[in-house]
Structures are given as C-alpha cells and as structure tokens.
Amino acid sequence: MKAVRLERVGGLAMCExxxxxxxxxxxxxxxxxxxxxxxxxHLFHGEFPCTPPVTxxxxxxxxxxxxxxxxxxxxxxxxVTGDPNIACGRCAHCQTGRVNLCGNLRAIGIHRDxxxxxxxxxxxxxxxxxxxxxxPTHGAFCEPLGCCLHGVDLAAxxxxxxxxxxxxxxxxxxxxxxxxxxxxxxxxxxxxxxSRRALAEQLGATATVDxxxxxxxxxxxxxxxxxxxxxxxxFECAGVKDTVEQAMRLAKAGGTVVVVGVMPQxxxxxxxxxxxxxxxxxxxxxxxxxxxHRRAADLIASGAIEVDRLISRQVSLDEAVAIIANPxxxxxxxxxxVSQG
Ligand code: NAP
Ligand code: ZN
Numbered sequence: 001m002k003a004v005r006l007e008r009v010g011g012l013a014m015c016e017x018x019x020x021x022x023x024x025x026x027x028x029x030x031x032x033x034x035x036x037x038x039x040x041x042h043l044f045h046g047e048f049p050c051t052p053p054v055t056x057x058x059x060x061x062x063x064x065x066x067x068x069x070x071x072x073x074x075x076x077x078x079x080v081t082g083d084p085n086i087a088c089g090r091c092a093h094c095q096t097g098r099v100n101l102c103g104n105l106r107a108i109g110i111h112r113d114x115x116x117x118x119x120x121x122x123x124x125x126x127x128x129x130x131x132x133x134x135x136p137t138h139g140a141f142c143e144p145l146g147c148c149l150h151g152v153d154l155a156a157x158x159x160x161x162x163x164x165x166x167x168x169x170x171x172x173x174x175x176x177x178x179x180x181x182x183x184x185x186x187x188x189x190x191x192x193x194x195s196r197r198a199l200a201e202q203l204g205a206t207a208t209v210d211x212x213x214x215x216x217x218x219x220x221x222x223x224x225x226x227x228x229x230x231x232x233x234x235f236e237c238a239g240v241k242d243t244v245e246q247a248m249r250l251a252k253a254g255g256t257v258v259v260v261g262v263m264p265q266x267x268x269x270x271x272x273x274x275x276x277x278x279x280x281x282x283x284x285x286x287x288x289x290x291x292x293h294r295r296a297a298d299l300i301a302s303g304a305i306e307v308d309r310l311i312s313r314q315v316s317l318d319e320a321v322a323i324i325a326n327p328x329x330x331x332x333x334x335x336x337x338v339s340q341g
Contacts, residue, residue: 003055003117009046020121028066032136034115035059036335050110058084060115061139079130081142083293084108100288141307145296146289148174155233159183162231167238168196180204244269253279
C-alpha cells in the first residue's frame with residue numbers, strides 16, 4: 001500500500017509499504033480522510049520530537065475493514081476516527097486521569113504509523129465510532145476539535161463571558177465556535193488574513209481585528225476599543241511570542257489566559273509578575289485532547305460545530321508530500337488528504 005513516510009528530518013516520501021494487519025486488539029482501518037496539521041510540518045522540519053521512519057497523519061477517519069480477535073464493540077464496515085495519543089495507563093498521571101500528561105505517551109502519526117496511508121492499524125482503545133452517514137472529511141476534524149474542547153473546558157467560560165481568540169487558523173476558528181456554544185456573548189478574533197476574519201464572523205465571532213493594520217491590544221481593550229478593561233478569557237491560538245505577551249494584556253483583572261499555540265521549545269516571553277499578581281491572572285496551558293474525542297465527534301455529527309467551511313482543499317495521497325513539505329498557501333485553513341476509492 002502507499003504511505004507518506006518521514007524517513008528522517010527533512011526526508012518525506014511516498015513509499016510502498018506492506019499493508020498492516022490488525023493485531024489482537026486492533027482495528028484495520030481503510031483511511032478515507034486525514035487532515036494536514038501544522039504539527040506534520042513541524043515534524044518534517046525537526047521542530048517536534050518523533051521517531052522516524054514513521055507514516056505521518058494523526059487526524060484520520062475511515063472504515064473498519066478487519067478486526068482483531070480480542071476486539072469487541074466494533075464491526076467491519078463501521079466508520080471510525082481515533083484518538084492518536086496513546087497513554088500508558090500505568091503512570092501516576094494516567095492513574096489520576098491526566099492522560100495527556102502521561103510520561104510514556106506515544107502518538108499515532110508521530111511515534112507509530114499514522115493516517116497518510118491507505119490503511120492504519122488502530123488500537124481498539126483509541127477508536128471512536130462515528131455515525132455511518134457522517135462525511136468522512138468531517139470525521140477527520142475530531143482530533144483538532146478535541147484539542148480545542150480541552151482548552152475551552154479549562155477556561156470555564158460562563159454564559160455572558162467575553163472572549164478573545166488570537167490566531168485564525170483551524171484551531172482559532174474551532175475555538176470561536178466552541179466559545180459561542182459555551183455561552184460567550186462577546187467573541188473577538190484577531191488574525192491577519194481578511195478571509196479568515198470574514199469566516200470567523202460567519203462562525204460566531206462578534207468582532208474581528210487585523211493585528212497588522214492597527215495595535216490589536218488597543219483595538220480590543222483600549223479606552224475606545226471593543227472591550228475596554230479586558231475580556232474574561234483569552235485563547236492564544238497563534239503560537240507566536242507576540243500573541244502570548246498580548247494575551248496577558250487583553251485579559252481583565254481576574255481573567256484567564258489559555259495558551260493553546262505551540263511555540264518552539266526554549267522560546268521566552270516577557271511578563272510582569274507584579275501584573276500577574278496585582279490582576280490575579282490565571283495563565284493555563286492546554287495540551288492535547290484528553291477524554292474529549294467522544295464529545296468532539298458528537299458536536300461534529302450534530303452539526304453544532306461547522307467544519308465544511310474550514311476545508312480549503314481536498315487532495316489525494318500523492319499530493320500530501322508536497323503539501324506537508326511546503327508552508328500553507330495564503331487563505332488556506334485545512335487541507336484534507338482524501339482517498340480516491
Ligand atoms: P495556524 O493555521 O498556523 O494558525 C495560527 C495562525 O495565527 C496563523 O496562521 C496566523 O494567521 C495567525 N497569527 C500569526 N501571527 C499572529 C498575530 N500576531 N496575531 C494574530 N494572529 C496571528 O495553526 P492552527 O492549526 O490553527 O494551530 C494553531 C496553534 O495551535 C499552532 O501553534 C499549533 O501548533 C497549536 N496546536 C496546539 C494543540 C494543543 O493541543 N495545544 C493542538 C493543535 C494545534 P494569519 O495569517 O491570519 O494572521
Ligand atoms: Zn501514563
């Protein structure tokens with residue numbers, strides 16, 4: 001079968017590999033769709049640790065083609081998605097329910113073969129059934145939506161909360177929608193690309209800001225800004241130093257900053273401890289998607305979360321190498337690799 005393999009940092013190739021078989025407690029999944037994520041590009045450039053050679057792709061959905069003898073609750077023909085993050089279940093973090101912090105975490109598409117391939121062997125405990133009539137492309141959004149759900153859960157948004165989201169990529173645009181579902185009545189998105197700002201307004205943002213045209217901090221919390229005095233919750237979804245520093249200034253006293261964006265290891269940002277103390281800011285990190293996959297699947301299947309408008313392009317497996325090895329095209333939000341079958 002065909003698979004997009006990271007052979008070494010900077011070395012990504014379409015390879016012919018042996019079709020996997022389902023182990024005793026695994027499902028053999030015929031991949032229908034797999035999303036290209038910024039992390040795939042980070043892996044290609046060696047900016048995120050992984051264990052090559054490995055088939056990339058951690059945002060996948062597909063159809064069960066075979067099941068191992070110890071599998072129960074799944075049948076051949078089921079449409080499924082998978083939580084790529086495999087926790088050990090034995091360490092102190094796992095045993096206290098904090099599986100995303102597991103010290104022995106191994107991820108599908110990072111440490112073991114993932115979804116940019118025709119087939120994937122998926123451990124049963126990582127699999128989630130999807131409605132049979134759900135579009136395959138929608139199933140591929142469960143993983144990123146699960147990450148955003150964890151962030152929104154941590155933020156504890158209340159009905160009537162005010163929220164700012166910094167960064168209008170797929171993570172920011174899903175977070176805008178979740179903030180609205182959680183009851184926020186003011187949702188401000190800051191991102192440079194006009195097409196993303198327009199999309200955010202269609203998806204629930206009550207206002208948008210172009211950080212390249214004016215001082216976004218002033219435009220949001222300045223005296224004549226959108227929310228003078230600050231917002232209850234700020235989501236940093238851009239993964240850049242400027243937006244982390246800005247997030248601290250946008251939160252109101254007693255407010256919460258949730259860092260979702262991934263910054264290069266070793267990057268430092270400036271903040272004033274006095275400010276943190278004096279304004280009692282809560283600064284939280286949100287990592288991965290512990291126990292959020294089922295809810296993500298339900299939110300997508302019910303239509304409560306819109307994903308169609310986030311899909312910029314659907315491409316074949318043959319095009320995946322070029323897409324991952326190059327920066328995203330302007331205006332692009334999510335590219336999905338879809339099977340031609
Ligand atoms: P993305 O498409 O790169 O979105 C981030 C966007 O932020 C950029 O495309 C850019 O859009 C915008 N941006 C850049 N500088 C900005 C600034 N100064 N002010 C406002 N916006 C700015 O990536 P994504 O897929 O949405 O992911 C977002 C971040 O979350 C990434 O760092 C990713 O690695 C991380 N992530 C974290 C988790 C987790 O578990 N915590 C899970 C998945 C992804 P414009 O060009 O429109 O400005
Ligand atoms: Zn563990």
